[in-house]
Amino acid sequence: MSETTGAHALIKSLEHEGVEVAFGVPGGAILPVYDPLLDSPIRHVLARHEQGAGHMAQGYAWATGKVGVTIATSGPGATNLVTPLADALMDSVPLVAVTGQVPTYAVGNDAFQEAYTTGITLPATKHNYFVTDVEEISSVVHEAFHIASSGRPGPVLIDIPKDVLNARTVWSEPGELHLPGYKPTTKPHPRRIAEAAEMIAAAERPVLYVGGGIIKAEATEQLTALAEATGAPVVTTLMGRGAMSDHHPNVLGMSGMHGVYTATSAMQKADLLVAIGVRFDDRVTGDPEAFAPFAKVIHADIDPAEIGKVREPEVPIVGDARQVLVGLLEAWGERETPNLDKWWTTLRNWQEDYPLRYDQQDDGPIKPQYVIEQIYEATGGDATVVAGVGQHQMWASQFWKFDDPRRWINSGGLGTMGFAVPAAVGAKVGTPDELVYAIDGDGCFQMTFQEMITAAEENVPVKVAVINNRAYGMVRQWQRLFYNERFSASDLGSGIDYVKLAEGMGCVGLRAEKPEEVADVVSRSLEINDRPVITEFVVDRDEMVFPMVPAGGSNDIIINGPEDL
Amino acid sequence: MTEQHTLSVLVEDKPGVLARVASTLARRGFNIHSLAVGPTAEAGMSKMTVVVNAPELEQVKKQLHKLINVVKITELDQHFAIEREIMLVRVNAPPGKRGEILEVASIFKATAVDVAANSITFQVTGQPAKINDFLDLIRPYGMMDLVKSGRIALAREPKARKLKATG
Ligand SMILES: Cc1ncc(C[n+]2csc(CCOP(=O)(O)OP(=O)(O)O)c2C)c(N)n1
Numbered sequence: 120m121s122e123t124t125g126a127h128a129l130i131k132s133l134e135h136e137g138v139e140v141a142f143g144v145p146g147g148a149i150l151p152v153y154d155p156l157l158d159s160p161i162r163h164v165l166a167r168h169e170q171g172a173g174h175m176a177q178g179y180a181w182a183t184g185k186v187g188v189t190i191a192t193s194g195p196g197a198t199n200l201v202t203p204l205a206d207a208l209m210d211s212v213p214l215v216a217v218t219g220q221v222p223t224y225a226v227g228n229d230a231f232q233e234a235y236t237t238g239i240t241l242p243a244t245k246h247n248y249f250v251t252d253v254e255e256i257s258s259v260v261h262e263a264f265h266i267a268s269s270g271r272p273g274p275v276l277i278d279i280p281k282d283v284l285n286a287r288t289v290w291s292e293p294g295e296l297h298l299p300g301y302k303p304t305t306k307p308h309p310r311r312i313a314e315a316a317e318m319i320a321a322a323e324r325p326v327l328y329v330g331g332g333i334i335k336a337e338a339t340e341q342l343t344a345l346a347e348a349t350g351a352p353v354v355t356t357l358m359g360r361g362a363m364s365d366h367h368p369n370v371l372g373m374s375g376m377h378g379v380y381t382a383t384s385a386m387q388k389a390d391l392l393v394a395i396g397v398r399f400d401d402r403v404t405g406d407p408e409a410f411a412p413f414a415k416v417i418h419a420d421i422d423p424a425e426i427g428k429v430r431e432p433e434v435p436i437v438g439d440a441r442q443v444l445v446g447l448l449e450a451w452g453e454r455e456t457p458n459l460d461k462w463w464t465t466l467r468n469w470q471e472d473y474p475l476r477y478d479q480q481d482d483g484p485i486k487p488q489y490v491i492e493q494i495y496e497a498t499g500g501d502a503t504v505v506a507g508v509g510q511h512q513m514w515a516s517q518f519w520k521f522d523d524p525r526r527w528i529n530s531g532g533l534g535t536m537g538f539a540v541p542a543a544v545g546a547k548v549g550t551p552d553e554l555v556y557a558i559d560g561d562g563c564f565q566m567t568f569q570e571m572i573t574a575a576e577e578n579v580p581v582k583v584a585v586i587n588n589r590a591y592g593m594v595r596q597w598q599r600l601f602y603n604e605r606f607s608a609s610d611l612g613s614g615i616d617y618v619k620l621a622e623g624m625g626c627v628g629l630r631a632e633k634p635e636e637v638a639d640v641v642s643r644s645l646e647i648n649d650r651p652v653i654t655e656f657v658v659d660r661d662e663m664v665f666p667m668v669p670a671g672g673s674n675d676i677i678i679n680g681p682e683d684l
Numbered sequence: 685m686t687e688q689h690t691l692s693v694l695v696e697d698k699p700g701v702l703a704r705v706a707s708t709l710a711r712r713g714f715n716i717h718s719l720a721v722g723p724t725a726e727a728g729m730s731k732m733t734v735v736v737n738a739p740e741l742e743q744v745k746k747q748l749h750k751l752i753n754v755v756k757i758t759e760l761d762q763h764f765a766i767e768r769e770i771m772l773v774r775v776n777a778p779p780g781k782r783g784e785i786l787e788v789a790s791i792f793k794a795t796a797v798d799v800a801a802n803s804i805t806f807q808v809t810g811q812p813a814k815i816n817d818f819l820d821l822i823r824p825y826g827m828m829d830l831v832k833s834g835r836i837a838l839a840r841e842p843k844a845r846k847l848k849a850t851g
Binding site: 238245424 | 695704707711742751753754
């Protein structure tokens with residue numbers, strides 16, 4: 120290859136890693152990169168805010184399993200990326216972020232649009248780089264993609280000063296990776312696996328407790344096989360929705376703070392938890408001292424630091440979730456499925472006694488859960504669902520039945536309001552043939568709805584349902600339950616005209632205000648596929664999410680509905 | 685006092701690696717007794733000696749291992765490691781007390797590195813316990829200033845292996 124610039128070399132490197140799309144916003148320090156981008160086959164999606172660009176890259180990564188790429192300029196461009204980076208770190212999403220930096224001679228001088236990007240993002244990334252030599256670009260990009268996508272996936276940031284981007288270089292293929300300190304253990308220890316299989320065979324009340332790690336490792340098939348071989352029930356975390364089909368009889372659903380009664384209680388009564396690709400998050404465990412008090416624990420994760428962080432397991436297993444499951448299946452061998460009839464009788468009775476429920480009156484206000492069920496019915500469940508953060512997120516997780524992995528995208532760990540709209544755009548860019556339906560709250564929507572302009576401009580026909588309760592519903596719920604109904608700063612007032620707003624942004628806007636209008640609005644939204652659609656559902660603002668275990672409480676004490684208050 | 689543990693951490697000598705280690709320790713709220721860093725025998729590598737309180741030991745090791753530039757972490761058994769600190773201490777030493785103070789110092793092989801009208805500055809190296817003993821004896825005279833390096837440590841060569849090699 121002939122001589123070129125650092126910026127061009129960067130683009131070559133991204134192409135070399137197989138990048139098809141990048142989401143970004145240009146600016147002074149990154150301008151050298153935007154010039155050769157014009158001639159590259161890489162599609163650039165121009166977000167309206169760097170936070171949006173970052174969440175788009177996350178949505179893309181979730182939906183496709185590939186590394187999401189985002190580009191921003193120095194200073195405010197980079198600081199705007201901090202939220203998606205922190206979000207991706209929490210939820211183990213593979214991202215590579217490229218940021219421009221002020222020229223090397225100006226670094227450290229408080230130059231215009233200078234921020235200490237690698238310092239600011241240090242605790243918000245799996246790793247980051249400050250590139251000082253144009254010759255490093257090829258190898259740094261290669262390392263960044265490797266680190267982002269292997270082991271426990273996560274975000275990696277590359278910060279490059281403008282003079283390095285402008286420097287002359289000859290691009291060459293990256294050499295062998297040299298990362299002496301980075302060798303993720305993927306293959307589980309056979310002795311641990313054998314111990315685990317013995318414990319599962321001996322258990323009377325086992326529960327497979329599985330999360331996002333299953334989805335990252337693409338281990339759905341193996342998980343299903345293990346559940347069937349052992350006869351054990353399966354509980355998923357919020358991040359693990361879709362790890363195994365909700366239609367499978369062994370799947371009990373999500374546990375924890377707003378989990379279904381049977382899933383949460385199964386863990387409380389279990390004598391064995393087989394935890395795979397999960398991290399015993401406080402939203403799952405409630406008070407960790409009171410969590411699963413009778414259970415021995417097998418904990419398998421690719422990140423050794425997760426094992427023993429919250430709960431000391433009897434059998435720790437470090438390894439990739441799929442390899443762990445393959446190992447367990449082999450170790451299980453030809454064993455007969457244990458007789459767990461007694462356990463299943465208990466579980467089935469709970470399911471019957473404590474189903475998810477809500478009460479939609481024909482002449483009453485629209486119930487948010489009803490909207491989600493209507494979208495589910497109309498799509499036959501064949502959609503990628505993207506949620507914001509709040510009540511609507513919990514209802515979406517509870518009332519949607521997920522059949523496949525990568526079709527539930529949300530911000531679980533960081534709980535970032537405003538995630539849904541941009542993440543849906545990114546998911547749709549990555550999987551244009553899939554129906555992508557965001558289920559968002561009005562509060563969340565108002566944090567990032569400008570990315571609907573991106574969707575319209577870029578021809579990304581996503582659909583967004585705004586569950587409009589004219590409030591920060593989840594905040595209101597807590598204020599109702601724990602602050603004597605003193606609704607401080609949780610009322611969003613009369614709100615906005617979503618139909619007009621949609622039209623103003625080049626989208627289609629639809630609205631349902633009565634229960635009988637819901638089905639029609641949903642079906643009309645499904646007929647429009649040449650433009651993004653915003654469907655507003657004006658819902659009952661007093662509806663609360665149940666079941667609920669108050670924060671920090673014992674999972675033995677579940678509030679099943681208003682009558683338990 | 686809770687039991688302390690000494691970790692020897694081999695890291696790639698990359699810009700910002702100390703900040704990464706320090707940030708990880710701070711972020712996780714670990715109680716760090718001391719941290720010393722410097723070059724090591726292997727080119728391109730540095731070695732850090734981190735002294736931590738016992739309850740946090742496992743998580744400290746695991747969290748540090750998540751850093752891409754951390755290559756190896758060895759926990760040093762205090763009985764089989766050479767542990768050293770260096771201290772500079774300036775002691776109040778009016779002419780009448782000088783002889784006494786120098787006597788104490790000589791027992792500990794503390795070297796007088798700076799002498800002024802009313803003070804002496806000593807340099808002491810050795811095991812952390814020895815340094816603390818010296819401090820206890822010198823404190824009554826009045827300390828004017830004090831600075832200590834973090835602890836550095838190296839595992840001893842295992843004797844058993846040496847014997848086996850010959851036999
Ligand atoms: C960026 C951010 N700021 C604040 C919060 C705290 N918070 C959690 S849920 C919530 C309300 C969400 O309101 P809305 O989007 O309308 O959803 P609803 O709960 O009404 O379904 C708030 C403010 C958050 N999670 N993220």
